[in-house]
Amino acid sequence: DPSSIDYSFAQKVYIGLEDADGIAGVFAARKDGALSLLDKAMYHESTGDFPSARACFESSTQQDRDNMVAHQGYLRCLLNSNMVVHASDRMNGLLAEHPAWSADVTGMRHEAAWRLSKWDVMHTNTQLHSSSLPSRDGLLCGALVAAKRSDLSGFSSMLSWCRQEAMSTVALTCHESDAYQHSYPAIVRLHMLEELQQQLGSTTYPGLDTFIPCRRYWEDALELVQDSYHLKESILCLRRTLLAMFPSSEVVERELSRAWLLSAQAARRAGSSVAAYSSLVNVQSVQVPEVCLEKSLLLWEQGHYQQAVLDLQRDINYHWGTDPAETQSQVAKNNAVQARALLQLGCWMEEKSLYGCDTVLKQYEEVVKLHPDWSDG
Numbered sequence: 001d002p003s004s005i006d007y008s009f010a011q012k013v014y015i016g017l018e019d020a021d022g023i024a025g026v027f028a029a030r031k032d033g034a035l036s037l038l039d040k041a042m043y044h045e046s047t048g049d050f051p052s053a054r055a056c057f058e059s060s061t062q063q064d065r066d067n068m069v070a071h072q073g074y075l076r077c078l079l080n081s082n083m084v085v086h087a088s089d090r091m092n093g094l095l096a097e098h099p100a101w102s103a104d105v106t107g108m109r110h111e112a113a114w115r116l117s118k119w120d121v122m123h124t125n126t127q128l129h130s131s132s133l134p135s136r137d138g139l140l141c142g143a144l145v146a147a148k149r150s151d152l153s154g155f156s157s158m159l160s161w162c163r164q165e166a167m168s169t170v171a172l173t174c175h176e177s178d179a180y181q182h183s184y185p186a187i188v189r190l191h192m193l194e195e196l197q198q199q200l201g202s203t204t205y206p207g208l209d210t211f212i213p214c215r216r217y218w219e220d221a222l223e224l225v226q227d228s229y230h231l232k233e234s235i236l237c238l239r240r241t242l243l244a245m246f247p248s249s250e251v252v253e254r255e256l257s258r259a260w261l262l263s264a265q266a267a268r269r270a271g272s273s274v275a276a277y278s279s280l281v282n283v284q285s286v287q288v289p290e291v292c293l294e295k296s297l298l299l300w301e302q303g304h305y306q307q308a309v310l311d312l313q314r315d316i317n318y319h320w321g322t323d324p325a326e327t328q329s330q331v332a333k334n335n336a337v338q339a340r341a342l343l344q345l346g347c348w349m350e351e352k353s354l355y356g357c358d359t360v361l362k363q364y365e366e367v368v369k370l371h372p373d374w375s376d377g
Helices: 007-017 019-028 036-047 050-063 068-080 083-097 097-114 119-126 137-150 152-173 178-198 215-224 228-244 250-269 273-282 289-301 306-321 327-352 357-370
Strands: none
Touching: 007 019, 007 036, 019 036, 036 050, 036 068, 050 068, 068 083, 083 097, 097 119, 097 137, 097 228, 119 137, 137 152, 137 178, 152 178, 152 215, 178 215, 178 228, 215 228, 228 250, 250 273, 250 289, 273 289, 273 327, 289 327, 306 327, 327 357
16 A cells, blocks of 8 residues: 555665665655655755755755754765865854764764865864774774874774775675675775875885875776766865875976866766866966866856857967977877867857858867867867
């Protein structure tokens, strides 16, 4: 009898199992009037629609200020939407108003701490290990603090605990039919820990005085990750935290800018224009050629077609040119980026009929001239 089914309980079970079909089925079977704000919020969150989930969670907190579940859901949505500063401020306010909730938001507080490089919060976390069971992100905070102190033994120990936590998740799902998909976030965490180990865990590593660039490995590794903004952003956040541990230098600044640019690209492709713009702001002070193209792509996807074309034209004329100080490889790289920008510009001109055929054809000819071996061109 459908009327005797506890749909709220069934929905929580399917969400816990991460069964997308089950979640959708329960949601469709329920009449809209029978859905509470929390039910709608959890459904949207489970499907990855974080803006809708955030709106429902926020409305639920306004109706009941003491609803801890709604506050937790709202904070999760903020973190998953890369609104980490907002989440951190919100958590501080909640803890000031409800000190008893400290244990319930500890894990999220630690996640915000390492993503924002808040060493005071991370340091506090390491002092609590002896009296409480640390969260997954608490363990990561402990590893980062040990590395910053140049405590190689402590770093290795905390990293081992982090790996055990991730492997426990993989072990729990290994007998399921879709085990790989369910354990994939844990597999990504193991990869993130391996990056930390490579940079900070070697006895031959020169400490935190010098950063050894490994862009080729980092870019290849990111390409292999599933097309998930949340997963890619977690990797990039950890890389930025890692880079922030080193003294400022041209290499460190360049890699930080690259990480912010990749975050902007991932956010734009996921449809999060606010997060994409926020990431782009962090690379504005550094001359990265790809930033010009990414800014225009974001404008185009927001519907500002003419502005996107005009900005890209201006940036091409201003940023690209012959620099005698550039090496041959740098020239080749800049030519490739410029060719991509010119090709995109030509496609936009043609799509919206903003310019005549002769102008569009000239754009395509410039692409071939700059990058004759490029198949797309």
